[in-house]
Amino acid sequence: MTSIAKPPVRHPSLGKNALGFTRRDYEGAMSTLCAGCGHDSVTAALIQAFWELDVPPHRAAKMSGIGCSSKTTAYFMKQSHGFNSVHGRMPSLTTGANAANRDLMYIGISGDGDSLSIGLGQFCHAIRRNVQMLYLLENNGVYGLTKGQFSASADVGSTSKKGEPNIQKPIDPALLALSLGATFVARSFSGDKAHLVPILKAGLKHNGFAFIDIISPCVSFNDHEGSTKSYKHTREHEVDLAPVDFVPLRREITAKQGPDAGVTSVTMHDGSILRFRKTAREYDPTDRGAAASHVRACSERGEVATGLLYVEEGGEEMHALNRTVAKPLVELPFEELCPGNARLQELMAEYR
Amino acid sequence: MATNVSDPQYYHKVVDCQWGCPAHTNVPEYIRLIAQGKYAESYLLNRQANVFPGVLGRTCDRPCEPACRRSRIDGKPVAICRLKRVASDLKGDIEEFLPKDPGFSNGKRIALVGCGPSSLTVANDLRPLGYEVTIYEKRDQSGGLMRWNIPAFRLPPDVLDYEVNAILDTGVEVKYNSPVTSMKELLASGFDAVYVGSGAPKGKELELPGRHDGNAKSVIHIGIEWLAGVHFGHIEKIEPRVLIIGVGNTAMDCCRTARRVGASSVKVVARRNRKYFKASPWELEDAEEEQVEIVENHAPKRFVYDQGMLVGMEFEQLAWTDAPDGTQSSKVLGTTMIPCDAVILAIGQDNSFQWIERDIGIQFDGKWDMPVVDKTTHQSTLPGVFFGGDAAWGPRNIIWAVEHGHQAAISIHQYCEGESVKERPAYGMNLVSAKVGMHAWSYSNDYNPSPRQKMQHEELVKRFESVHTEVELGFTPEQTAREVERCLNCDIETYFTGPLCIECDACVDICPTNCLTITGAGDEADLRTRLSAPARNLDQALYVSDALPQTRRVMVKDEDLCLHCGLCAERCPTAAWDMRKFELIVPLASSRAHATA
Ligand SMILES: Cc1cc2nc3c(=O)[nH]c(=O)nc-3n(C[C@H](O)[C@H](O)[C@H](O)COP(=O)(O)OP(=O)(O)OC[C@H]3O[C@@H](n4cnc5c(N)ncnc54)[C@H](O)[C@@H]3O)c2cc1C
Ligand SMILES: Cc1ncc(C[n+]2csc(CCOP(=O)(O)OP(=O)(O)O)c2C)c(N)n1
Ligand code: SF4
Ligand code: SF4
Ligand code: SF4
Ligand SMILES: [Mg+2]
Numbered sequence: 021m022t023s024i025a026k027p028p029v030r031h032p033s034l035g036k037n038a039l040g041f042t043r044r045d046y047e048g049a050m051s052t053l054c055a056g057c058g059h060d061s062v063t064a065a066l067i068q069a070f071w072e073l074d075v076p077p078h079r080a081a082k083m084s085g086i087g088c089s090s091k092t093t094a095y096f097m098k099q100s101h102g103f104n105s106v107h108g109r110m111p112s113l114t115t116g117a118n119a120a121n122r123d124l125m126y127i128g129i130s131g132d133g134d135s136l137s138i139g140l141g142q143f144c145h146a147i148r149r150n151v152q153m154l155y156l157l158e159n160n161g162v163y164g165l166t167k168g169q170f171s172a173s174a175d176v177g178s179t180s181k182k183g184e185p186n187i188q189k190p191i192d193p194a195l196l197a198l199s200l201g202a203t204f205v206a207r208s209f210s211g212d213k214a215h216l217v218p219i220l221k222a223g224l225k226h227n228g229f230a231f232i233d234i235i236s237p238c239v240s241f242n243d244h245e246g247s248t249k250s251y252k253h254t255r256e257h258e259v260d261l262a263p264v265d266f267v268p269l270r271r272e273i274t275a276k277q278g279p280d281a282g283v284t285s286v287t288m289h290d291g292s293i294l295r296f297r298k299t300a301r302e303y304d305p306t307d308r309g310a311a312a313s314h315v316r317a318c319s320e321r322g323e324v325a326t327g328l329l330y331v332e333e334g335g336e337e338m339h340a341l342n343r344t345v346a347k348p349l350v351e352l353p354f355e356e357l358c359p360g361n362a363r364l365q366e367l368m369a370e371y372r
Numbered sequence: 373m374a375t376n377v378s379d380p381q382y383y384h385k386v387v388d389c390q391w392g393c394p395a396h397t398n399v400p401e402y403i404r405l406i407a408q409g410k411y412a413e414s415y416l417l418n419r420q421a422n423v424f425p426g427v428l429g430r431t432c433d434r435p436c437e438p439a440c441r442r443s444r445i446d447g448k449p450v451a452i453c454r455l456k457r458v459a460s461d462l463k464g465d466i467e468e469f470l471p472k473d474p475g476f477s478n479g480k481r482i483a484l485v486g487c488g489p490s491s492l493t494v495a496n497d498l499r500p501l502g503y504e505v506t507i508y509e510k511r512d513q514s515g516g517l518m519r520w521n522i523p524a525f526r527l528p529p530d531v532l533d534y535e536v537n538a539i540l541d542t543g544v545e546v547k548y549n550s551p552v553t554s555m556k557e558l559l560a561s562g563f564d565a566v567y568v569g570s571g572a573p574k575g576k577e578l579e580l581p582g583r584h585d586g587n588a589k590s591v592i593h594i595g596i597e598w599l600a601g602v603h604f605g606h607i608e609k610i611e612p613r614v615l616i617i618g619v620g621n622t623a624m625d626c627c628r629t630a631r632r633v634g635a636s637s638v639k640v641v642a643r644r645n646r647k648y649f650k651a652s653p654w655e656l657e658d659a660e661e662e663q664v665e666i667v668e669n670h671a672p673k674r675f676v677y678d679q680g681m682l683v684g685m686e687f688e689q690l691a692w693t694d695a696p697d698g699t700q701s702s703k704v705l706g707t708t709m710i711p712c713d714a715v716i717l718a719i720g721q722d723n724s725f726q727w728i729e730r731d732i733g734i735q736f737d738g739k740w741d742m743p744v745v746d747k748t749t750h751q752s753t754l755p756g757v758f759f760g761g762d763a764a765w766g767p768r769n770i771i772w773a774v775e776h777g778h779q780a781a782i783s784i785h786q787y788c789e790g791e792s793v794k795e796r797p798a799y800g801m802n803l804v805s806a807k808v809g810m811h812a813w814s815y816s817n818d819y820n821p822s823p824r825q826k827m828q829h830e831e832l833v834k835r836f837e838s839v840h841t842e843v844e845l846g847f848t849p850e851q852t853a854r855e856v857e858r859c860l861n862c863d864i865e866t867y868f869t870g871p872l873c874i875e876c877d878a879c880v881d882i883c884p885t886n887c888l889t890i891t892g893a894g895d896e897a898d899l900r901t902r903l904s905a906p907a908r909n910l911d912q913a914l915y916v917s918d919a920l921p922q923t924r925r926v927m928v929k930d931e932d933l934c935l936h937c938g939l940c941a942e943r944c945p946t947a948a949w950d951m952r953k954f955e956l957i958v959p960l961a962s963s964r965a966h967a968t969a
Contacts, residue, residue, distance in 0.1 A: 026884050031905040034905055056945025060877075060882075210877075
């Protein structure tokens with residue numbers, strides 16, 4: 021909480037995007053999270069990404085569950101649609117919303133508690149269905165909102181604020197997503213916007229379910245010595261396997277660059293380009309099996325593997341898989357959507 | 373290199389108004405005192421720096437206002453000057469807090485030439501230290517140009533009397549009707565030091581054809597003399613159609629005074645266009661409100677008479693073009709006649725030092741015939757003789773005259789104590805946390821979107837009834853309440869303790885005006901190109917921290933548009949950012965005495 025709302029005045033030289041909006045126009049209500057919470061930085065990175073991508077706020081829907089992380093949908097794009105669901109149920113809500121209106125941009129925000137404990141099944145099935153959405157898991161290793169119990173992402177040996185070590189093995193959501201066939205799997209860090217913003221932009225442009233595990237420290241319950249999800253620990257153990265630049269479609273046309281050695285480029289569905297920078301360890305972000313073993317190897321060494329770990333652009337998202345009509349269902353006239361009993365009987369007759 | 377915020381000048385510069393004020397008035401603190409209804413305290417805080425708050429609250433040139441940060445936020449500065457008047461008007465009885473006759477002598481006698489604001493400031497600063505102060509004044513009244521040139525409709529005499537008497541009543545001897553006619557004699561009369569605060573008392577002439585023809589003597593006037601004539605009651609009327617030549621402060625007072633003593637048509641004629649006028653925009657506005665016409669791009673050529681009576685003036689109409697080097701050149705488009713019955717020449721003032729002998733060690737420069745005066749110490753080439761106010765480097769304004777007085781008083785005191793006048797006493801500062809609780813501050817940190825309050829004026833008909841009717845009515849209580857909240861409290865400083873920073877970005881993200889950036893180290897020019905928002909105002913400092921603990925990057929703050937809202941400190945989990953109240957300790961002759969005592 022702060023004593024005052026953020027004053028409405030802005031820097032007079034703040035840039036405007038193609039829609040004539042400044043970054044400030046993508047803000048939401050004042051955050052009520054703890055001062056210094058990683059989730060607020062993720063919010064700021066999202067604001068930057070929406071602004072840079074010229075996202076029209078009224079064409080986006082912000083979906084969340086329960087937790088400090090899930091509260092953050094209130095803190096950006098105040099003109100957007102949104103639904104704050106019950107604990108762990110954000111994936112199914114988003115699946116339903118997307119089924120009804122495929123034309124909106126869906127941003128789901130969840131926590132390690134919300135997604136890996138109560139909502140684990142929901143999370144897995146959204147991946148399987150390949151729901152077109154950006155899924156952010158703001159990962160702090162604890163249940164922040166309920167005062168810091170270990171979550172399912174806490175590492176073995178990571179200690180609580182009182183010094184007690186965690187004894188159960190963690191779920192690594194990135195590895196889980198890789199194993200379930202997710203077509204966009206990334207990991208980033210709230211404390212490094214230069215890293216996070218391009219990945220967010222890539223995720224928003226991905227064709228299919230885009231998953232980003234964001235290490236987002238809980239300053240109140242998990243930022244102490246002994247925690248493996250603190251700002252300090254993350255900075256000291258981060259290994260950027262697949263650093264990426266996101267080159268949006270319109271910029272690529274004007275500033276065409278030749279392919280340079282060691283750089284993997286992936287062309288996205290809309291023509292934007294992902295340009296991977298070369299890293300010390302040979303890494304191919306388009307090889308699922310290799311990606312998974314790299315990430316696993318890192319975690320065994322106590323490293324935090326970050327970057328756009330895996331991307332596959334040719335997949336089919338939920339509507340393509342289900343061969344639904346191109347028009348959003350909400351826009352179909354009722355008679356077409358529900359043609360009536362006579363038509364139903366005809367259909368049934370075909371199967372008799 | 374990290375910024376050294378323990379140098380008092382760093383945060384002083386952030387307080388734009390105080391930095392812009394020649395006397396370094398603590399503006400934000402006096403505005404907060406007004407907000408709290410502490411008018412007497414606010415007045416006294418002002419008085420400490422600018423000595424004449426009531427006078428300046430009505431007449432100051434207010435260099436603080438163009439400097440004010442608020443104008444970079446919503447286009448209009450805080451009405452700093454008129455708030456000063458509020459403190460003065462509402463201060464109540466403050467008799468007991470004004471300086472008293474010290475009741476002792478330190479055995480030193482000093483002579484001040486002239487009883488204008490600069491000499492009075494010297495007296496104000498030195499009298500409490502026991503100096504025996506004698507002022508020699510040519511005229512029979514005190515106050516200098518503040519009294520006989522600034523018209524009463526802008527500055528009521530009782531306001532001036534109150535502030536001049538506050539100084540004179542401490543036991544200053546004033547010899548009225550005593551022009552100093554020989555510096556040699558004055559120096560021979562045994563004073564320990566002499567201060568020349570005699571102003572620039574001579575109005576400039578305009579020797580054009582016809583200047584002394586016909587009825588010129590009674591209808592062509594020199595501005596400052598004419599204004600003094602009106603003040604002393606020698607002049608009660610002027611002809612109906614009046615031209616004012618020149619467009620500085622004097623011209624503005626002449627045209628408005630002319631409207632009050634019988635002129636029905638008044639034109640102010642300028643050689644150049646508005647962009648180059650010396651008068652402040654608000655003075656022009658006030659004159660135009662009184663139906664004074666401003667004529668641009670007209671160069672006076674000659675006075676025109678008909679049967680010995682002035683009937684007009686001939687002008688060349690000019691067109692000006694800007695050269696790339698910043699200079700301007702003019703082209704004559706033609707000549708025109710503007711009819712008139714009287715002309716007031718308001719084209720500037722000159723100094724007049726015939727009374728200073730040139731063989732007594734006071735060196736004069738060859739070009740302007742002005743005394744050679746040290747910019748810092750105010751001492752002339754003759755040790756023990758000091759100059760200040762308009763007498764030092766030509767006409768300026770009251771607040772500069774006051775600041776010169778402060779500086780000269782320091783020099784005089786050091787000179788009389790046998791110390792070097794070159795070694796100036798240092799500025800100091802206090803910096804105290806403004807935190808008074810969890811997210812609670814000792815100042816109102818919320819941004820108030822109110823527009824600048826507009827001063828209410830007396831109705832035109834009433835104004836023209838007498839030169840003594842004050843035009844500005846002062847702020848209403850509601851206006852005051854709104855205007856004080858517009859101040860951004862630029863003296864409540866963001867204070868950073870780098871080793872506490874965990875680089876969570878919370879401050880960077882919350883800052884409404886994108887002042888903050890955490891980035892790799894670099895020199896200032898380089899840093900300015902990679903901040904959260906463009907940092908193009910090179911007059912404003914960048915704060916740069918030492919390398920931060922986790923990544924060795926640095927915290928950078930562009931001071932330019934900081935609202936001093938404290939949100940960075942509220943969002944900082946480790947209190948690496950704090951809001952601290954900065955107080956500049958300005959050395960004065962009197963404070964220095966306390967320090968050595
Ligand atoms: C028309 C007009 C309007 C102005 N309006 C403003 C305004 O609104 N705001 C502002 O800030 N400034 C204004 N100024 C400027 C301001 O008045 C002066 O800058 C200021 O008064 C200078 O102070 P001073 O003490 O140096 O000299 P002065 O105020 O000029 O005082 C000098 C004194 O010395 C006396 N004196 C001169 N020679 C001798 C001598 N030989 N022996 C004894 N005594 C002598 C004079 O009689 C006078 O009393 C205005 C000036 C004019 C002309
Ligand atoms: C059905 C249900 N069970 C339990 C809770 C209590 N609860 C609230 S938030 C939360 C965990 C949140 O953790 P996470 O998703 O990691 O969010 P964080 O606060 O750490 O960002 C729990 C268990 C609840 N609100 N609803
Ligand atoms: S409890 Fe932790 S996760 Fe929740 S707002 Fe505070 S710092 Fe953030
Ligand atoms: S906003 Fe207030 S403190 Fe800041 S420069 Fe203006 S008057 Fe001074
Ligand atoms: S006080 Fe802090 S948050 Fe507020 S404008 Fe200044 S730097 Fe930004
Ligand atoms: Mg959590």
